[in-house]
Amino acid sequence: MTLPLPHPALSATDPELAALVGAEEQLQAETLRMIPSENYVSRAVLExxxxxxxxxxxxxxxxxxxxxxxxxxxxxxxxxxxxxxxxxxxxxxxxxxxxxxxxxxxxxxxxxxxxxxxxxxxxxxxxxxxxxxxxxxxxxxxxxxxxxxxxxxxxxxxxxxxxxxxxxxxxxxxxxxxxxxxxxxxxxxxxxxxxxxxxxxxxxxxxxxxxxxxxxxxxxxxxxxxxxxxxxxxxxxxxxxxxxxxxxxxxxxxxxxxxxxxxxxxxxxxxxxxxxxxxAQPSFRSYAASVVANAKVLAEELLARGFDLVSGGTDNHLILMDLTPKNVPGKVAAKALDRAGIVVNYNTVPYDPRKPFDPSGVRIGTPSLTSRGLGTEHMAAVADWIDRGVSAAGAGDEEALAAIRAEVAELMAEYPAPGLSA
CATH class of the missing domain: 3.40.640.10 (Type I PLP-dependent aspartate aminotransferase-like (Major domain))
Known part of the structure; x- marks a missing residue:
């Protein structure tokens, strides 16, 4: 697993804040980050x-x-x-x-x-x-x-x-x-x-x-x-x-x-x-294409597991799921998935009968996981983790969530996060 990067000056001046930065580095390294507005920047951008x-x-x-x-x-x-x-x-x-x-x-x-x-x-x-x-x-x-x-x-x-x-x-x-x-x-x-x-x-x-x-x-x-x-x-x-x-x-x-x-x-x-x-580099075109390819395959895998996707799927990096058929509110699902090492955000869906702070949906995306090198061959496993996590959220099964988190961390260790490698 990627270890926290050294921050000698920060650690010497403010060890409390340095510890929080290190903890965030570790969290970003070991979890499956699926909030569609988030990503990993390169070391060059960080510098x-x-x-x-x-x-x-x-x-x-x-x-x-x-x-x-x-x-x-x-x-x-x-x-x-x-x-x-x-x-x-x-x-x-x-x-x-x-x-x-x-x-x-x-x-x-x-x-x-x-x-x-x-x-x-x-x-x-x-x-x-x-x-x-x-x-x-x-x-x-x-x-x-x-x-x-x-x-x-x-x-x-x-x-x-x-x-x-x-x-x-x-x-x-x-x-x-x-x-x-x-x-x-x-x-x-x-x-x-x-x-x-x-x-x-x-x-x-x-x-x-x-x-x-x-x-x-x-x-x-x-x-x-x-x-x-x-x-x-x-x-x-x-x-x-x-x-x-x-x-x-x-x-x-x-x-x-x-x-x-x-x-x-x-x-x-x-x-x-x-x-x-x-x-502007050719590799970025490959990245953008992979983001979309991953999202489309992930959408297909979620549909196969009975999830209701707004508009029936995706053309881009983003998937919006209505969890009403699963009988699990979006906020409950998002918090449970977070405990399982899958970071998403709860979100309203069109014509949502629930309140914005407790909506029916969950919003997920593929930019970050694609930046780590995950491909279409991994999307079935991701969909399975989400499916198991939402089911565990409905059942209040914390052991199941802990088991998913361990599996997620194992895969993430094989695909180091850009910008977090020393």
Whole structure:
């Protein structure tokens, strides 16, 4: 089993915190991490995140800073921008947003005024909080209207989307979300946005790595703006990017700084540059294809074991399971699977009769396990562990969960986690 990495300075200065870091390293090494928004970054990304770039303040943009001493920082940011533009084939890229939510908020600042109508997928249907949902600032400061998915298929009803867009005339339409197991039809959304006069924003935070690796269609020919985090399937640090057509470049940049943020986190910008470099390699295309292949086989194995999958399966990295037929609530199942060494998250499913904090579903994904080298040949075992774990959750069988955890740890020892190997 991978041992915790040495952190001599941290251990000497703050042994309590060092112990927690070591415990997390051990946990990530020995468990099957299946939260679809998580992944393992490389040692190179980790090292870039911890460099002396942390020491610099750099308000503004390259060549137009409000602080001196930016000779190297400018080059780091320009390198990240150039790599983003080349990898995704976009005209403009801003690599400064601190995370996905501020990136989306910058979009609103660029294209809407408080009180304007905005449109996105409803959170319980698989959308994101920042797509105009009521409890978010985006739903309080703007008038959010939401579309959903068909109850019979779990797929987006584009007739409904078009009807809603033409009726409400939103300034901005978001497509994408956090629990969408199917391919996003960017062209269909673009046609509706053009007809209704809206700016189309593709939030590809979950699938950015799949797009970069050619395993999901790109929104670039269709969307006015692309918002993404840089972790998840892209395997970078916890940051974000906004990409757009050149005509929107000034509005986007002005919204990020000075509209919402001060100085960028230069160490994160450097780590983004590293991740983009890694994503441009041929091996990353193989990784992206394997993520999707693993998810599809895993979905088939779960269906064979009687699980109810939203939309009947997956086209990407993500599977959303409705555990109602199993008579086990999603939260109960997720906590039991965690004790079994399988890390997932409980999640609402479309038209869920249960409350969001105690929903019917569980959301799982294949990015992390694929990063460790697991392939389609392992998915039957993974499905079996999940099946046994959910059954044990319903029966309150802690011995069964402990047995699964031992089996999981044994397999994980054979596939060391990227970034955690000394």
């Amino acid at each position: 870039a995140s911890g460099t002396v770039l942390q020491n610099k303040y750099s308000e503004g943009y390259a060549g137009r800073r409000y602080y001196e001493g930016q000779q190297n920082i400018d080059q780091v940011e320009l390198l990240a921008i150039a790599r983003a533009k080349a990898l995704f084939g976009v005209e403009h890229a801003n690599v400064q947003p601190y995370s996905g939510s501020p990136a989306n908020l910058a979009v609103y600042l660029a294209f809407a005024e408080p009180g304007d109508t905005v449109m996105g997928m409803a959170l319980p249907m698989g959308g994101h909080l920042t797509h105009g949902w009521g409890v978010s600032a985006t739903g309080r400061w703007f008038r959010g209207v939401q579309y959903g998915v068909r109850q019979d298929t779990g797929l987006t009803d584009f007739d409904e989307v078009r009807e809603l867009a033409l009726k409400e005339r939103p300034k901005v339409i978001f497509c994408g979300g956090t629990a969408l197991p199917r391919t996003i039809d960017f062209a269909a959304f673009a046609e509706i946005a053009r007809e209704s006069g809206a700016v189309l924003v593709a939030d590809v935070a979950h699938i950015a790595g799949l797009i970069a690796g050619g395993a999901h269609p790109s929104p670039v020919p269709h969307a006015d703006v692309i918002s993404t985090t840089t972790h998840k399937t892209l395997r970078g640090p916890r940051g974000a990017m906004l990409m757009s057509r050149e005509e929107h470049a000034k509005a986007i940049d002005k919204a990020v700084f000075p509209g919402l943020q001060g100085g960028p986190h230069n160490q994160t910008t450097a780590a983004i540059a590293v991740a983009l470099h890694e994503a």
